[in-house]
């Protein structure tokens with residue numbers, strides 16, 4: 001059930017980002033805005049998880065998300081400053097924020113194992129969404145070559161997070177029912 | 180007669196156990212120092228972590244090598260062996276981590292936060308690896324020369340030959356004196372005395388050949404093992420001389436050595452067995 005909800009949410013995010021392909025291609029400042037929004041959302045989500053979870057695996061994962069996405073955010077900031085690109089908001093960035101808000105509301109109502117499971121499966125869906133957006137829209141549309149290669153460089157870390165989140169989902173399924 | 184003898188040697192032997200215990204303490208300090216020491220060898224096996232990759236993704240090393248991972252990425256990573264033999268914990272960007280690899284074979288490792296980062300080490304046993312390197316050049320020569328006797332010239336020939344004497348004489352010296360006491364045979368005690376003396380004479384040469392071998396081998400031997408082996412070996416050479424002197428003292432006063440002496444030789448024997456296992460581990464890998 002929760003898995004279904006997060007899948008639906010994930011699909012909604014894919015639609016939100018996918019609509020970019022049909023709409024006007026995002027400009028470089030908008031791309032920077034989308035990437036940074038995506039980073040901040042995941043950091044905020046991890047902070048929430050650190051507050052609510054007691055599972056050491058989930059804590060480790062959340063700490064890694066904070067550390068990695070903070071590093072990503074900083075590297076994009078540095079690059080944008082170097083290139084003289086100022087991040088701009090866009091309808092895509094707004095939709096991402098909107099969906100994150102809904103997910104937070106949902107996570108706030110959950111506790112213990114059910115919180116951990118929802119958070120973990122959301123992280124799988126979320127990273128998948130961001131990877132799809134990056135490979136299908138953001139990377140092809142980026143005008144500046146350095147911005148393009150920076151986005152390409154970020155793909156493996158997102159892939160790694162997704163695989164780690166998948167492992168987390170599995171291990172939470174494993175020993176979870178007894179608690 | 181028997182009574183007066185044991186009374187005679189009692190006051191005379193009392194300083195010897197003290198000396199022996201002091202020596203054991205010194206030995207323990209030496210060994211623990213050597214074991215705790217991190218080898219000063221600078222790692223030539225460096226793996227760089229960059230842009231979510233281990234570079235090189237596959238590296239050949241030898242057992243006992245120090246391998247270092249340098250994190251040049253903007254993210255923290257771990258170096259985690261899939262079989263659990265090592266785990267670095269998080270390595271922050273800009274820092275590095277190193278470990279001594281002892282397990283041989285193909286060791287797969289990954290990064291825990293990023294399971295898509297995988298790589299592996301191929302660890303060859305020390306001697307196996309060297310034989311492998313030399314196999315091409317020497318294969319015909321060794322196959323022809325293997326049965327023909329030649330006088331030993333190299334430390335890797337001297338040391339094992341001398342080790343045979345050291346390893347055989349001590350247990351026989353112990354056994355002769357033990358049986359001598361149990362069956363009250365003077366002849367056995369005489370044998371025990373002389374074998375201990377031979378042991379004391381030959382072991383310094385064994386030790387010297389060992390050091391010579393180690394120096395000619397330079398950095399090729401497993402660092403931790405060799406440090407313990409070389410110091411324990413040197414300590415054993417000195418210890419055997421002291422034991423022989425102690426044993427000689429009994430001979431002058433009475434035929435029978437004390438139980439304290441026998442226990443001391445037995446402990447020395449255990450140390451020698453451990454020493455032999457270290458030597459074996461270095462020659463044959465793990």
Ligand SMILES: [Cu+2]
Nearest residue numbers: 256257290293
């Ligand atoms: Cu990693």
